[in-house]
Structure formats: structure tokens, C-alpha cells
Amino acid sequence: MLDAHRLRVFRSVVASGSVQAAAANLGYTPSAVSQHITALQRETGLVLFERAGRGLRVTAAGTVLAAQADAILARLGEAEIVVADLRAGRTGTLSVSYFASVGAAWMPGVVRRLTTDFPGVRLDLALREYLPDDPAQRSDVQVAVERSEFAAWPGFGVVHLLDDPYVVVLPDTHPLADRAEIELAELAGERWVDNDVARGWCRRNLIEACSAAGFRPPFHVEAHDYPTAMAFVGAGIGVTVLPRLGAARLPPGTRAVPVVRPEPVRSILAVVRDAVADTPPVVAALAELRAVAGCSALGALGALGAPGVPEVLGALSPAAAPSAR
Template structure:
């Protein structure tokens, strides 16, 4: 079995580039560092470091082990933080991942509720558009956009939160701005502002709806995100079509109109790690997300 302390020493040598620097950083003698490195190479049966001038550089095997050591030490650090939380009476940690428009519209209220009801919880929030392939990298709770028949993977449960219809956001002086709804086909000849540089599921959903309406939008401007696209619309450059949640907070000078025939819709789900599903923090987070989704559906 690998010695974790030796992994820490090895990682310090790789990061600093020499035994002497690692010794200074860790407060050890150079001979103690060398002994740990020798023991680690003996344990692994691998040559992990090679001389490079007056310093050391990792071999190919050393690079691979250093990358894995980062993941191992991160997990150990998380476990140590959890132990510290429990020892001091805090109720543990909760990791939540979410995509950008949910972050702006829902997460402040969700976080406020969690910290109000469970002030001892330590929150780890991450902006993430996709679900990681590795189970170890996944959050306790993640808000995602997914299609019908979505499978969250073994050990995880998904709950549908909201169907989020798309809207057209137009300058207030636009010829269609006063209408309650607009056929998607009526926007075909307009100047479009793209709002999804990542070319993700939400954009693909929009393009599919436009294809069903008989056209392909001609994007004149490509923006990286919803707020930037909305700013372009406010400047009178064109229109953008995006999920209603992304248009929850509009700048001055624009208005939104429902898109129909067809109406693109994205489905928002919350994915929960089964191992922590019944903890107070996760139950509170999911309840807060349900409340936010219900409020959004009533608007």
C-alpha cells in the first residue's frame, strides 16, 4: 500500500523541482526528502524522477503518478475537512453544481435557504455545464439540462424540476415587441445574436426547432453567454432567442415575447448522489430548488 505522506513529499518535489526546494517548503532536511523518495520508488518499483541539471524532473511514470496523487490528495483533503467539520459541531459539507442561467436566477435564494436552515453547512459551489464522467468528480447535487429518458448513471437519482420554454428577446422598438407571442418562422429574416458559444444542448435544441419551422438562423453576432447577448439586443443590434429562465433579469430597452409554432423547450433536472440523498443539507437543497422552479413556472 502506498504511503500517503510519501506521496505528499513526492508531489512537493515535482512542484518545486528539487529536493532542496521541497525540503525548504515542507520544513524537512534534504536527506529526509531523499529517503522518502527512495522508499516511494522502492514501493512502486518505478523510476519516478530523473536528474535535470541541479534539479529533478519527473519521468513519464512520475508525471502519471503526480497527476493521480493530485486526485488522491484532494480526496484526502476533503475527508480531513469533513472530519474537522464534524469535530467542531458543523453539519458537514455539500457540493452543488449548476449551469449559468440557474446560477443567476436560482442559486442565491437556494444558498440563502440552506445557510438559514443549516448555518453550519460548508458549501462548495461550482459552475458546470456537463456531468463529469468520473463518479468521484461529481457533485452531491447537480442541476442539469437533459432530454427525455435522461439516465443519471448508477448511484444517482434524477428529479425533473421544470420545463423551460424559449422566448424571443427584442429591442423595445422592434415591430414584434408589443405582441404576446410570435411564430418562430416570423423571426427567420431577422438579425440574430447567438448566445451559446459552447454549442451546448440548449443551442442544439433551438437550432432543431428552427429547422422544424423551415429555416436556419443567420447569426450576425456570436456572444459567449446570455447577459452579453442581451446587452447586444439592448444596443439594437438584433434579437436573441433563449430559455425563459435566461431572460429572468432583462436590461433596460428590451422586452421578451413567447415563441410558438414550435416552442423550443429545455427540461431542467436535479441529479442527487444516492449516498447523501437523505442528509439534511441535500433535502434542504432539493426543496429549495423545487421552490425556485415552482416560482419560475408561475411567472
């Protein structure tokens, strides 16, 4: 049987490029590292390194073993986490993934609720912008953006959290800035700032709406995210169109106005594994997600100056109010 510790030392030598560098990284002496490598070669019956000038070069057999060692050590690390959880009294794991736009606004409240109410459950959190096709990558609960009619995979259900219509962010000196709403076609002649260089679903949804209005967005500047795109608008570079939640924090000198005819909308959903849907942690997570989604919607409406919204936000409990941003 292969010794896991020797595999780690071997992998360190391969990654570091020399016995001396591996020894420094591991806190060992070079002679101790050499002894581990010699023992592993004897254990496997393989020549893993060969001399190359004053250094070492990985052999073909060593390269293959190093690749396998990565997978072996990763699985061993997972087993060690399970053992640590059991020793600490944690008896289960709940995997939750989410997309970037809701990460800072929604997930802290959800995680706080779960860690407070269910200390025996270990949370496995992941940032994921898309619903994965690979079943092995699917979380127990995934907060995602999709069409409202999205049908989940077998063994999963869909919980609708929020419909998020799009707005145009433009300088507050723009001739259209005081409008209650703007038809999408009226923006055809503007300088557009692209806010999704990843070409994700939200951008494709916008492109389809513009096509229905008879034009293709004339993007002049690319930004990597919503805050940067809105900062460009604040600098007078152009306008940008994005989901309403993304415009909850407007830069100074800008205004967000709903776009209509057609009105692009994204749906924020929770895709939930059927096997865990009725467990107390998932029930609590979904309740918290619904709460923060509602607060976020009110906060976004407040940013647009919707009548009555500030009073509603002021009546929210202290626990809910911070999510409305």
C-alpha cells in the first residue's frame, strides 16, 4: 500500500522542482525529503526521478504517478474533513451555491441562520454563475438565474424567489433621466456600456429583448461587472442596462429607470435537491432566501424612487433591513 505521507512529499518535489525547494516548503531537511523519495521508489518499484545536471528531472513514470497522486490526496483530504466533522459532532453537509450578484447581499443572512440554528451541519459554499450539466457539480441548493419556466433536472425541484426586471442606468443630466419608464427602442442610439463580458444568460436575455425591439445594442465600452459599468455611466461614458437588483447602489450622478416594451426580466430561482428538500436546514435556508429576496426587491424599488417604499423599509425589523440593498 502506498504511504500517503510519502506521496505528499513526492508531489511537493515535483511541484517545487527540487529537493531543496520542497524541503523548504515542507519544513524538512533535504536529507529527510530524499529519504522519503527513496522509500517511495522502493515501495513502487519505479524510478520517479533522474539526474539532470546538478538537479533532478521527473521521469515519465513519475509524471503519471504525480497526476494520480493529486486525485488520491484530494480524496484523502475529503476523508480527513469527514473525520474532523464527526469528531466535532457535525453529522451532515449541506452544499449551497450562488451567483455573484446575490453573494454579498443575500448569502451572509442565509449562512448566519444556518450556522446559528444548525451548528451540527457543515456548509459547503460555492460561487457558481451557471447551472451545471455535470450531476457531480450540482449543489443541494443552488441560487441561480434562469427563465421563469425553467424545468429542473430529475431529482430536483424549483423554488421561485424573485422576478428581477431590467433598468437603464444613465447620467442624471440625461434627457431621459426624469422619465418614469423608457422604451427599449429609445436607447438604440445611445453609447452602451457592456456589463457582462462573460456573455452570460442575463446578457443574452437583454440581447433578445433588444432584437425584439428592432436593434442590437451598440456596445462601445466593456466593463467586467455591474459596479464598474455604472461607474462608467457616472463618468459620462454612456448608459448601461442591467437587472434592477444590480442597480441597488447607484453611483453619484446617475439614475436608474425601468425599461419597457419589451421588458426584459430575469427570474432568480432556488434549485433544490428532492432528497433534502424537507430537511430542517433546507427549509430554513429557503425561508431566509425568500425573506432577503423580498427585502432586496423593496430596496431596489426604493432606489428607483417608488412611492411608499421608504416607509415600508423603515418598518422592517433590524434583522431584515440590512438585506435591502
